[in-house]
Amino acid sequence: MTKPGEEELEEDSDYQDPHVAHFAEPEKNGLSQRLNAIAANIWTTDKLTTASGGRCIRQTPGQVQRAPLRRKIKSVDDIQLKPRLVSNAEKVLGQFSDVEQVIAPSIFENQDILFAARTPKNADRLRHMTCLHALNHLFKTRDRIIKNNAKVSQAQEGDETEYRDQGFVRPKVLFLLETKQACVRAMEAMTQLCDFEQQENKKRFLDSYSGPGDKFSDDRPEDFRELFEGNDENEFRIGLKFTRKTMKLYSKFYNSDIILASALGLRRAIETGDPKKKDYDFLSSIEIVVMEQADATLMQNWEHAEYVFEHLNLQPTEAHGCDFSRVRTWYLDGHAANVRQTIVLSAFLTPKINTLYNKHMRNVAGRIKYTPDYTCGVIENLTQTCSIKQTFSRFESPSHLADPDARFKYFNTTVLPQITRLPKPAPGSVGGLGVLLFIPSYLDFVRIRNFLVDSDLSYGAISEYTDATDVRKARSHFMNGRHSLLLYTGRAHHFHRYNIRGVKRVVFYGVPENVKFYEEIVGFVARSVERGEVGQVEASVRCCFSKWERLELERVVGTKRVGRLINDRGDMFDFV
Known part of the structure; x- marks a missing residue:
């Protein structure tokens, strides 16, 4: 039984091959009407029922009285795959989980997907699903071209039949990955799904892209180990070419079927050479984009990702040797960006990722956005396990653009004076004041650090740009009490996950985008309490927030509370 406005996924006995319907014959599915609706930003939004507990909305271009039904995909058997992929796909993927059944129809029916529930546990299967879809797409595209080549060669003189089956250039799939090791994992997934008789340059690839998988101990967080284990180099790009029996690595971009790259590596490839003659034509015919760890890309430089999407x-x-008589009409008409499928996988949503969804994920087949269940948030577990008072302080912020100034003013006029008035530790006690100031943004970090230069407060600072020697010195001075305050950036924690000793009080200058950071920073105080370095009463956590941080706040306090924190008349909210 479905709720009003929601819809069960139903079988469709007259199911057409999605590859043909979307790429070969989109005109039969109202392409022009859908393009007009997208241009006018008219979307019909409906909720999809999920057994996983997450939230999934679907948007279809145009004003649709009832959104089209989706075919259930419970296993690999429900996907129209090329025969050479079927056996291995059944072994590797088999049955789909509840969450996978929510997104599988959109993946294999060429819709855009923003999936904000990627974890180290589901990453491997998500990778196999997207790689299977990419291989299936490429093999179907190539087989159609080969068949049409035969028809063209056998055509009689005067036969004016058109075979529109190609793009401007060969590359059809783009994987945007974060590290070289992630590239190795994607390559391994493809070879597990398809038996290639030969893999050219495989040893060269592994020597250059793979690294040791035991760099970190098990006490490091799972998501940190997944991201940085192995070769964590972030600038790379590589072409991949398929023939009937061979997979060739290191093929030139214009001879490649798949391009695997980091956003930085791809931007460098575009800008290489004469700045007035940037080469981005190899991206002109991309039909599938898979961005595997958008949340990690945010911690590098999101501008690189935006730059790549602007040049797709x-x-x-x-x-480039193109036979324009074979180019599909929607390419010639400049509509490739609206036919392209974009799959973005992330651990969580942010305003920047939402902007990417709204600006660059405008597929004529529609789009879905999936977020996990944040009903309770992490605050419930934290209050049960560490019993430390956590106070959320809301400050007024007139606009998103004015938010940094409003936050800085609130910190200087309200938070900092309270820090300076804290009672000095008693003689013989362990450490000093032990105030850790967690600052998500590096720009805010620089602003506060410069402001504190002329203050009487002794402080240390650790950012993503602090060298190892200065980090050790700052941590040591903070732990033994020589520094009362330690400034610590979100990106420093992302790249290093330092375990800071001597933390008795935490002030969050802003809500971390990654909710795991909130848990881990609060854990610093909890461990200080366990070691007897601070009493339960003196230990505290304070988090400053504005109404513009709703997404981040929801992950911490939960969906059922976030509205109250944003809208209630009070501005202080305590959790104990």
């Missing part, structure tokens, strides 16, 4: 599916500046 542009009209090429040169012909």
Whole structure:
């Protein structure tokens, strides 16, 4: 039984191959009407029922009285795969979980997907699903071209039949990955799904891209180990070419079927050479984009990702040997960006990722957005396990653009004076004041650090740019009490996950985008209490927030409380 406005997924006995319907014959599915609706930003939104507890919305271009039904995909058997992929896909993937059944129809029916529930536990299966879809797409595209080549060669003189089956250039799939080791994992997934008789340059690839998998001990968080284990180099790009029996690595971009790259590596490839002659034509015919760890890309430089998306599916500046008589009409008409499928996988949502969804995920087949269940947030577990008072302080912020100034003013006029008035530790006690100031943004960190230069407060600072020697010195001075305050950035924690000793009180300058950071920073105080370095009463956590941090706040306090914290008349909210 479905709730009003929601819809069960139903079988469709007259199911057409999604590859043909979306890429080969989109005109039969109202392409022009859908393009007009997208241009006018008209979408019909409905909720999809999920057995997983997460929230999933679907948007279809146009004003639809009742959104089209989705075919249930419970296992690999429900996907129209090329025969050479079926056996291995059944072994590797088999049955889909509840969450996978929510997103599988959109993956294999070429819709855009923003999946904000990626974890180290589900990452491997998500990778196999997207790689299977990419291989299936490429093999179907190639087989269609080969068949049409035969028809063209056998055509009689005067036969004017058109075979529109190609793009401007060969590359069809782009994987945006975070590290070289992630590239190795994607390659391994493809070879597990398809038996290639030969893999050219495989040893060269592994020597250059793979690294030891035991760099970190088990006490490091699982998501940290998954991201940085192995070769964590972040600048790379590599082409991958398929023939009937061979997979060739290190193929030139214009001869490749798949491009695997980091956003930084791809940007460097575009900008290489004469700045007035940037080469981005190899991205003109991309039909599937998979961005595997968008949350990690945020911690690098999100501008690189935006730059790549801005250069996708542009009209090429040169012909590159293209046979324009075989190019699909929607390419020629400049609609490739609306036919392209974009799959973005992330551990959580942020405003920047939402902007990417709204600006660059405008598929004529529609789009879905999935977020996990945040009903309770992490606060419930934290209050049960560590019993430390956690106070959330709301400050007024007139606009998103004015938020940094409003936050800085609130900190200087309200929070900092309270820190300076804290009672000095008693003689013989362990450490000093032990105030850790967690600052998500590096720009805010620089602003506060510069402001504190002329203050009487002794402080240390650790950012992502602090060298190892200065980090050790700052941690040591903070732990033994020489420094009362330690400034600590979100990106420093992302890249190193330091275990800070001597933390008795925490002030969050802003709500961390990654909710795991909130848990781990609060854990610093909890361990200080366990070691007897601070009493239960003196230990505290304070988190400053504005109404513009609703997404981040929801993950901490939970969906059922976030509205109250944002909208209630009071501005202080305590959890004990």
